[in-house]
Amino acid sequence: MVLSSAARPSRPNGSNGPNGNQLFLGTFVHSKTREELEFLHDAAVAVDGRGQIAGIDAASGGVEAAKEKLLRRLGWGEGEVDVHACEPGQFFFPGFIDTHLHASQYPNVGIFGKTTLLGWLERYTFPLEASLKDLAKARQVYTACVRRTLAHGTTTAAYYATIDVAATNLLADLCLALGQRAFIGRVCMDSAELCPDYYRDESPEESLRATLETIAHIKHIDPKYEIVSPILTPRFAPSCSGESMRGLAEIHRQQDLPLQTHISENAGEIQLVADLFPEAGSYADVYDSHGLLTAKTILAHAIHLTEEEARLIATRRSKVAHCPCSNSAITSGEARVRWLWDKGIDVGLGTDMSGGYSPSILDAARQAALVSRHVAMRLGEGEARERSKLTVEEVLYLATRGGARVVGLEYSIGGFEVGMQWDAQLVGLGSVEEGSTREGEGAQETAAGDRFEDGGNVDVFGWETWDERMAKWLFSGDDRNTKKVWVKGRLVHSRA
Template identity: 60%
Template sequence: MESSHHHHKRNQIFLGTFIHSVKLGELQYMHDTAVCVDKHGKIVAIEPQCDLSNVTEALCQKLSWDAHDLAITITKEGQFFFPGFIDTHIHAPQYPNVGIFGKSTLLDWLNKYTFPMEASLESLPKARRVYTSCVRRTLAHGTTTAAYYATIHVATTNLLADLCHAMGQRAFVGRVCMDSADVNPAYYRDESADESLSRTRASIAHIRNIDPSYALICPILTPRFAPSCTRDAMAQLGALRCSSGLPVQTHISENAAELALVKAMFPECGSYADVYDKYSLLGARTVLGHAIHLTDYEINLISERGAGVAHCPCSNSALTSGEAPVRRLLDAGVGVGLGTDVSGGYSASVLEAVRSAALVSNHRAMPMGKWAETPAEERERAKLSVEEVLHLATRGGAGVLGIADRVGGFEVGMEWDAQLVGLGLVDECPDECDMRDHGNVDVFGWEAWDERVAKWVFNGDDRNVKKVWVRGRLVHERK
């Protein structure tokens, strides 16, 4: 297996157009640019506005590289490099259920579709099929980093980590902790808090063994959500977080029935966010899925603790959970990334989450229900632009996961996690084969670059993802 990690150990130069978010709401377009990536997958030089036809020799000289041992990738017309997408919230074992949510809301859906599927993934052959297809599919959609919830099973959670490592996806892999006998089904839960912790430690040890520096695969502590864990388990997980510095992922404030359940189960805590805070689970690199129905007090607490939110618009629409107040979170200084939330969400594509995030924010701007009294300017502010949602999909997610210094944009010192996006150029007389192969986005050539990006956001799919790299390694290529 090791050999597959060495086939990309060459210096590389990428030439052409690069687009990335420099801050919330601002994309930078770099044309005629050369980006140099060393054998370790790190960006070592960026030459803007150069003559692409003869820049290679000069760059090799400058970097003391051997010009003969070099991989060069050049964008064709209609193509650009974009940072890899970061999925901050996805359930790998639920991948077979994408699109299946019936008429249900969160708690019924867990019992009808989710727990039976997750429980069945104790089987190694079944888990291998499901996890392999999940990682392949997400890579094909340009997801270079994924924060995965696995299941309660150690062996198959470890298998997911192994598969991500072998296939080259950057991943946070969490064994799900759920030991409450009151909330979890008898057939799918940890027997006790101690058992929950010892299984979690076993999975952490496995990941440390395959990737000692967590360069690609990192463990993430994963209490499913407060009601699924006993106080003992949460206290032990909080202590483990404090001693290990590992990130945490969980769910918060997704649905009204869930809020009532939390209130009934934790009467000693003033709010849902307080539950996590009380058990030392709220801090930098805590990723809170959904965060739809938070109070202002909770938003401020989350901001003070430096925790982040995984916004999952597709899932929130599919399960009628609600519309997350993304602008309010951002205004309060809370970091926000995007999650597909497979399979509450119906698609493993972060680009689908990007367009849903834009539409859901538009819904928040419309004068309906309790919003009708809100002043129009304030409602208008709820809207997220194309540039903003693309920021959430890249740098926003990197910030939430605590890896913003390594991925999410193109700067010297960062790692080359990128996708080559190709949009279909319509010729003078488009023929049928032209339409069939190039995907859903038609570019006529007169569009400005920001218009091309908008067309990609609203009509693009995996056919537009031509190549994907993680840490300089080519991990997906569309033939």
Template identity: 55%
Template structure:
């Protein structure tokens, strides 16, 4: 185990915190029955964001470790498939309902979400980033000094994200070691793949006195305590991994940023932070760090730009910053719901992609008001249209491209593109079963030219809305149309079941 003594001596308060580590002893290990998933599956091809790969009659075999052992297409008879793969002779079988309303889809990958802010979802008024932090965010996060508060709120957040098909989340937690460890425990217990980052923020200027790290060394040491804890519950980081998390430049001293860059290199762990979200924030960075030409140059100087870095937002990048990010292999978490809500700006995602930068999507709860990655996919398409209104048609992202960013793109952002984000042999079964409503109608027989007064309403079509999911399919739609209907009108009611690494972790 690497040392948590990196960065200097351990203060008394840190030591006390080691005694309040949330739990110990549970090691992540799940063994499932081998399972064959039969029916329609849809995912993005690995290297083509412009179209969906739609397999109407497929069979996917998932072994006890949650790894996909085969993907068969054009399946007429399941028996023939099982003959070909004898290890699955006695496998469980999970089928999509026939009739064209159900399909398997990869689980969503939320590359940027603040778990402790979930209680505030939807509460942001007319604020923008910096006043939003002080008014809503810091007080809420500070309350996670209570482990009871953390337990209820984190449990709810993980349930809500799972219910919305988020199989992997890159979480920002709070500064509190016990609560952050508890979040890792909860993800492990609930079976959600997660990156869990203890929030690092030691700057005396921007952060409130009631909620910050005392020193850079304490911040690093406490981060190491969280790393140790996650290592103790999931030694190979199979499901839950630590992630080094400097909040953002205005919350951190240059000393802390540099030490966290060093920690990332020593541990080879991923890193996440924010960049270029808001004009006021960018101006503040310029004032706080006058020796650096830009936000990205500061991070670069601190050794934080690297392939395992996930940068949230990146709305107002200069060309020079884009080049630094691209050349370092850093990734970007695009958070369109948040960027609209906090009036931060419209990120130029097409430009980032054309520049060769890897982009995934993040809900950014609670700058973003919704835990739903489906809403984030929808918002990706819509916000790109607002960008297109000023920058031209090419900026538009299609439904297919937005879904790619929410699955394949996100997998690349968190460095798991060979494990999750699509259905391929050797990858793991992180998936959701999607179900839409086929509209039922009364049979009126031959074409009528008149209805009696009591017949004007089609009572079946009318009443079958009650309790139904939100997406209506009438039967004429192509699979592409059905997916578009899901993206634009769907919600958690359409996510009937969720699996992570082969384990069923949620069902309605």
């Protein structure tokens, strides 16, 4: 296993070409719509020095013809571009977008025992997050988290950090240095009723002051928020006073920053919200009445929403981060993605580490497909049962274009179109040639001279359609299939 961040490039955009321009050749796959994947074979995609797609040719009948035609159209000389070509069995796919994860909880991945949400916070989460005030420890944790998610093809992540300003700023610094597009949230939690004495903001005023400090830091290191952006992060309603939530809403209005929080993850949590906010009509109403339910709000989980809450969320155009792995791991429930879509709510995927046990959005996509089948099994026979199941195409949409809509970057990332950023991964699937045998790691020669190309758990025999190859990758793929990763044109991960 090799995890690496690419060697520092000679230019900020990550290209070594004289003009920073790059050309990508081969097969490109992306979501054309929620229901359809588009396959561009023998195609060429040109990426300029800003990391933006400058041109695409997919209709010239061959890679060489596409390359020459595109270079002529753009006026680029072949010697002035870096060329990246697919090898057999490889294709380019948009980078994954993780709409909900806790970088501070990464060391606890897989450690959730038999607890449910509130007990898990007290036993595992709060002690770990509080310990990251030690910046050496925070650097170790955050570096591992960012590198691991990049290795799984995650080019954009909406991160929760901790309440500590210096540790949160460090996460922003690391994402910028390692090249991952990221939304960085200092966690706001000032409620003495829920938050432990050793880990909470001292007051609403202190919570807002600290938040403004992290915003100022991120604006200093990335003034246009091109790679890292602040995101306002009230942990969830029970952890925040009304005063701090209203203060965050005011910052949102003044600076037009995105928001992220949790909603309706667990039955006990919902009852706690009702007890703490008896004047509110619902969990969603708590956020709405405090000014936090907006078109730039990401709501994680949304498992147990009522019809009325869904209508309110759709009216406010807030988005949902679906976290199927953690919802199952800590026995929270099964979110109904088709139901959310039918209400007009945009949905993306989240790993939700460490409630979730995997850093992979590909894993989250397969879990989303499986959870949708569990939802279907409760509906009995008929059209509703079949319709609730999510297809391969739909969960890969959630992982890319759906996530882009959730984080507000649908015109910049999530697909391959002129004007969009080159946030992409090179995926390679293993080929099994006739007469081959598998003996050890990597490609092995057989007595007959045939070869087995290692592609992790994905074996392609050659007769599969491209739709079938994508299904195999979805359900059997892992980071071994992610060969290279680019963000804004910069190579940020390469698997040796």
